Amino acid sequence: MDFAYSEKVEALRARLLAFMDEHVYPNEATYEAQQAAMTDRWQPVPIVDALKPKAREAGLWNLFLPHSDRGAGLTNAEYAPLAEIMGRVHWSSEVFNCSAPDTGNMETIDRYGTEAQKRDWLEPLLEGKIRSAFSMTEPAVASSDATNIETRIVRDGDHYVINGRKWWTSGAGDPRCKIFIVMGKTDPENPDKHRQQSMILVPRDTPGVQIKRMLPVFGFDDAPKGHAEVVYENVRVPASNILLGEGRGFEIAQGRLGPGRIHHCMRAIGMAERALEMTCRRALDRRPFGKPLADQGVMVERIAKMRILIEQSRLLVLHAAWKMDEVGNKAARADIAAIKVAVPEMACQVVDMAIQAHGAAGVTEDFGLAFMFKYARTLRIVDGPDEVHRHQLGRLELQKYKPPRAT
Template sequence: MDFAPSPRGREMLERLQAFMAEHVLPAEAAYREANHRLNGGSDWTRWQTVPLVDDLKEKARAAGLWNLFLPDPQLGAGLKTVEYAPLAEAMGRCEFAAEVFNCNAPDTGNMEVLYHYGSPDQKARWLAPLLRGEIRSVFCMTEPGVASSDATNMQATVREEGDALVLNGRKWWSTGLGHPRAQVAIFMGLSDEQAPDAHHRHSMVLVPLDTPGVKILRMLPAAGQYDPPYGHGEVQFDDVRVPKANLILGHGRGFEIAQGRLGPGRIHHCMRAIGAAEYALELMVARGLSRTAFGKPLLKLGGNLEKLAHARMAIDQARLLTLYAAWKIDTAGVRHAMTEISAIKVVAPNVLQSVVDQAIQIHGGCGLSDDVPLSGLHLMARALRLADGPDEVHCAMVARQELRRFQHRQEAA
């Protein structure tokens, strides 16, 4: 195993960090102010893009820092997963940085789906404008009426009718649904209820959001925050008709596509979480050394030095585990890295949540305010423990794989 960045990866990371330091991080406070002013409230129809983000995107593209996640050297940076991971960590230090480099979810995952599984026509119509950053996309999988931690419970349907596919169902927590530039969704639904294997019963379909029968019902607040201008929406599909050509890869291939989509995507999420944890730790140390109580710096009171040490160890452990998962995806493929992918999905958000909680405690009331980004990072961590599968599902995956290895050892003995 070798996690050292290649010369190409190191050069890209240095350029990204320099761009972040010069352009992105200094704009963080201005971004929050502008976003709050332009996009207050739940009425997503009034939400607007934040102009400074669009300006930064143009600068990033001109600097060659664009589509860094995509392994294709013609369309992206051409980096392996383990090479991209440190870049994702660097982006995690700022809430809007990933969008600046056209590397934000759910667009990255949707672009990967189209890149790996899309037809030439699908790529021309949807992948090309997504890669240019002209439009945004949505992923519609989770449903309000079932326990979505088991995706085979999905009730939304995809049925053939003549030369069309007809979609019905309700989806929610569809990230990016409120964005003014959101134009297309990837909809996953039950297409063959009789298939013997429950993981071959579902399909994915491209749905333009202006198709008749698509109705956005609301944006869902997460802990009271609507996350504009992206939003996490609830959307109804009532007899939505799209051409059969909008089917991705083939009937019954939905779970296959989902696994290919989520593997690298979890590396991205986890490394951004680690970057956010590093930022929270820096804020914690700076605050703890600059404020004095009872005659001592805060950092030297109440066991805070020990908490600092444990936070450092936890962050470094999470990073190494995530880099190992990325290396295994690159060398063995997603199917052979399922234990590691599930492990990091549990570890990284929990580390972030713990570190941010300690940083908030050091900051006192300020930690809950918008003067520092800690409350937003805490919400991000808590949400990640549910997004793409809750902790319990991923722990169950790790346990199943471990039992399988034990049984193989017993049989070989």
């Protein structure tokens, strides 16, 4: 592959970088101040909504959706460097209507939804009028193996009835969240365990949908989006809300999670770049023992290591994105598994070194490094833990060396 960005991507990068310089970085303190002053942390932060019309006017809206005429018409490889730029500030993706879980949910409905589902839910999501949540993980089972999921989706005439308990339903805390995508079992006795599951659209205000609590992550509540524990008790929705058809849940998940992992990883790379930047400025500015930190050999070595780790990860993700575009998500599954392990590990190391360079200040929220570390560490579990991806990658590697079966 050619790692050089096309003229189209370079032009978008330039516009996005200029927007960040003019509107996002100068308002980081505004965001923190506004959120701190809010009596209800679960309401939208005003500065984010104020910047959204500016992003639309700048043509920086819905940049994801690879191979779809509803987005900017970018491939995974073309969108990846833009996601990296947005990842430099944890809330900036929403300004461009490119934040999780909405991106994954919009891609899911765009690829697998009916025209009616697109009209009712995709269009308002693309307009930024509503937000959404993804409800898959369950507290009672080991959800790293999604075949364990126990939530039931039972056909009853022209409706489905849903019963189950989920948690880590990302996005559910936002008052603008109007639609959940829920994964559960429609055919638990199917001998093919990957045909037991389905995904279904559940409007947030449907009777029986109960948010039990919002789950903190290392002490951060991630308001106003958050991650909820949700109970579905005799939740009845029209049969037309099923996505793609019964038994297609795993197929949808694979289509959804591939691009999502590119987005997560590139945002993490952008965050790591910001941490490296902060480390370099800190090293040049601070003078322990009579000379700058930058004159200490250990600091120079760490900065070099941070640069190497980031560059390795970026190239690995860009290659995975290119391969997805060229041969599809299934054929690129080894590459996707590799980045899902490598990038969060890199981000954890880079942010940890940045914290060390900042000393006691690094563990406060004055520099945002504690939030970065929370995000990096959580990413080792999000969309499947490291162990699952390593296992898949190792099996695929071993498969290359197995002798062919006799016919």
